[in-house]
Amino acid sequence: MKDEPANMEFHEVEERLRVAGIQPTAQRIAICQYVLNQKDHASVDEVKEWVDHKIPKVSLATVYNTLNLLVKHGLIKAIKLPQSDRVHYDCNTNVHGHFYDEESSELIDLTSDQIKVICNLGDDFEVDDIQVLINGKRK
Numbered sequence: 622m623k624d625e626p627a628n629m630e631f632h633e634v635e636e637r638l639r640v641a642g643i644q645p646t647a648q649r650i651a652i653c654q655y656v657l658n659q660k661d662h663a664s665v666d667e668v669k670e671w672v673d674h675k676i677p678k679v680s681l682a683t684v685y686n687t688l689n690l691l692v693k694h695g696l697i698k699a700i701k702l703p704q705s706d707r708v709h710y711d712c713n714t715n716v717h718g719h720f721y722d723e724e725s726s727e728l729i730d731l732t733s734d735q736i737k738v739i740c741n742l743g744d745d746f747e748v749d750d751i752q753v754l755i756n757g758k759r760k
Protein backbone atom coordinates (compact mmCIF):
# COMPACT_ATOMS: atom_id res chain seq x y z
CA MET A 622 0.00 0.00 0.00
CA LYS A 623 1.20 3.46 -0.81
CA ASP A 624 0.99 6.47 1.43
CA GLU A 625 1.28 9.07 -1.33
CA PRO A 626 -0.67 10.09 -3.27
CA ALA A 627 -3.94 9.56 -1.45
CA ASN A 628 -6.28 7.14 -3.13
CA MET A 629 -7.78 8.65 -6.21
CA GLU A 630 -11.49 8.45 -6.68
CA PHE A 631 -13.01 6.95 -9.79
CA HIS A 632 -13.69 10.36 -11.36
CA GLU A 633 -10.14 11.55 -10.63
CA VAL A 634 -8.67 8.56 -12.44
CA GLU A 635 -11.13 9.10 -15.28
CA GLU A 636 -9.99 12.74 -15.60
CA ARG A 637 -6.33 11.76 -15.46
CA LEU A 638 -6.84 9.33 -18.35
CA ARG A 639 -8.73 11.96 -20.35
CA VAL A 640 -6.00 14.59 -19.80
CA ALA A 641 -3.42 12.02 -20.99
CA GLY A 642 -5.47 11.50 -24.16
CA ILE A 643 -6.74 8.03 -23.23
CA GLN A 644 -10.40 7.07 -23.61
CA PRO A 645 -11.45 6.22 -20.01
CA THR A 646 -13.20 2.85 -20.23
CA ALA A 647 -14.25 1.05 -17.04
CA GLN A 648 -11.49 -1.53 -17.54
CA ARG A 649 -8.80 1.12 -17.98
CA ILE A 650 -10.01 3.04 -14.94
CA ALA A 651 -9.95 -0.13 -12.81
CA ILE A 652 -6.42 -0.98 -13.93
CA CYS A 653 -5.31 2.61 -13.31
CA GLN A 654 -6.78 2.64 -9.82
CA TYR A 655 -4.60 -0.34 -9.02
CA VAL A 656 -1.29 0.69 -10.59
CA LEU A 657 -1.57 4.36 -9.61
CA ASN A 658 -2.92 3.91 -6.08
CA GLN A 659 -2.83 0.42 -4.72
CA LYS A 660 0.38 -1.31 -5.57
CA ASP A 661 3.93 -0.11 -6.14
CA HIS A 662 5.73 -1.88 -8.98
CA ALA A 663 2.84 -4.23 -9.76
CA SER A 664 3.42 -7.15 -12.10
CA VAL A 665 0.98 -8.07 -14.88
CA ASP A 666 -0.19 -11.07 -12.82
CA GLU A 667 -0.95 -8.86 -9.82
CA VAL A 668 -2.87 -6.40 -11.98
CA LYS A 669 -4.85 -9.23 -13.59
CA GLU A 670 -5.71 -10.78 -10.23
CA TRP A 671 -6.92 -7.44 -8.84
CA VAL A 672 -8.93 -6.53 -11.95
CA ASP A 673 -10.60 -9.97 -11.89
CA HIS A 674 -12.09 -9.05 -8.51
CA LYS A 675 -13.38 -5.73 -9.82
CA ILE A 676 -14.57 -6.49 -13.34
CA PRO A 677 -15.29 -10.00 -14.56
CA LYS A 678 -13.96 -11.30 -17.85
CA VAL A 679 -11.12 -8.89 -18.54
CA SER A 680 -8.63 -10.81 -20.66
CA LEU A 681 -4.90 -10.90 -19.97
CA ALA A 682 -4.40 -9.31 -23.41
CA THR A 683 -6.56 -6.36 -22.36
CA VAL A 684 -4.52 -5.96 -19.18
CA TYR A 685 -1.27 -6.02 -21.21
CA ASN A 686 -2.65 -3.61 -23.81
CA THR A 687 -3.89 -1.20 -21.15
CA LEU A 688 -0.60 -1.24 -19.25
CA ASN A 689 1.32 -0.64 -22.49
CA LEU A 690 -1.04 2.24 -23.32
CA LEU A 691 -0.44 3.80 -19.88
CA VAL A 692 3.32 3.48 -20.39
CA LYS A 693 3.08 5.01 -23.87
CA HIS A 694 1.18 8.00 -22.52
CA GLY A 695 3.62 8.49 -19.63
CA LEU A 696 1.29 7.65 -16.73
CA ILE A 697 3.46 4.75 -15.58
CA LYS A 698 6.89 3.32 -16.34
CA ALA A 699 7.76 -0.26 -17.18
CA ILE A 700 10.71 -1.76 -15.32
CA LYS A 701 12.15 -4.97 -16.73
CA LEU A 702 13.99 -7.21 -14.32
CA PRO A 703 16.91 -8.91 -16.10
CA GLN A 704 17.00 -11.82 -13.66
CA SER A 705 13.40 -12.89 -14.21
CA ASP A 706 12.20 -11.23 -17.43
CA ARG A 707 9.32 -9.94 -15.36
CA VAL A 708 7.98 -6.46 -15.99
CA HIS A 709 6.84 -4.28 -13.11
CA TYR A 710 4.77 -1.16 -13.55
CA ASP A 711 5.79 1.95 -11.66
CA CYS A 712 3.52 4.91 -10.94
CA ASN A 713 6.57 6.97 -10.00
CA THR A 714 7.51 8.36 -13.42
CA ASN A 715 10.37 10.50 -12.13
CA VAL A 716 13.91 9.27 -12.74
CA HIS A 717 14.74 7.07 -9.76
CA GLY A 718 16.68 3.91 -9.00
CA HIS A 719 15.52 0.63 -7.49
CA PHE A 720 16.79 -1.87 -4.98
CA TYR A 721 15.73 -5.44 -5.74
CA ASP A 722 15.41 -7.54 -2.61
CA GLU A 723 16.44 -11.03 -3.73
CA GLU A 724 14.65 -12.72 -0.82
CA SER A 725 11.23 -11.07 -1.08
CA SER A 726 11.43 -10.19 -4.83
CA GLU A 727 10.34 -6.71 -3.79
CA LEU A 728 11.38 -3.61 -5.73
CA ILE A 729 12.11 -0.64 -3.50
CA ASP A 730 12.35 2.95 -4.76
CA LEU A 731 15.64 4.67 -4.05
CA THR A 732 15.70 8.40 -3.41
CA SER A 733 18.23 10.82 -4.84
CA ASP A 734 19.83 10.85 -1.38
CA GLN A 735 20.40 7.10 -1.57
CA ILE A 736 21.87 6.92 -5.06
CA LYS A 737 23.39 9.48 -7.37
CA VAL A 738 24.05 9.00 -11.06
CA ILE A 739 26.34 11.47 -12.76
CA CYS A 740 26.06 11.69 -16.53
CA ASN A 741 28.97 13.37 -18.21
CA LEU A 742 28.10 12.61 -21.80
CA GLY A 743 28.65 15.97 -23.41
CA ASP A 744 26.41 17.52 -26.05
CA ASP A 745 26.27 14.45 -28.29
CA PHE A 746 23.70 12.67 -26.15
CA GLU A 747 20.26 13.52 -24.88
CA VAL A 748 19.20 11.38 -21.91
CA ASP A 749 15.51 10.39 -21.76
CA ASP A 750 15.72 7.97 -18.86
CA ILE A 751 18.17 6.32 -16.51
CA GLN A 752 17.45 2.93 -14.97
CA VAL A 753 19.54 1.81 -12.01
CA LEU A 754 18.82 -1.54 -10.42
CA ILE A 755 20.75 -2.68 -7.37
CA ASN A 756 20.38 -6.30 -6.27
CA GLY A 757 20.80 -7.51 -2.74
CA LYS A 758 19.11 -8.40 0.51
CA ARG A 759 17.34 -6.15 2.90
CA LYS A 760 18.75 -6.51 6.42
Ligand SMILES: [Zn+2]
Nearest residue numbers: 711713719730
Ligand atom coordinates in the same frame (compact mmCIF):
# COMPACT_ATOMS: atom_id res chain seq x y z
ZN1 LIG B 1 9.94 2.76 -8.63
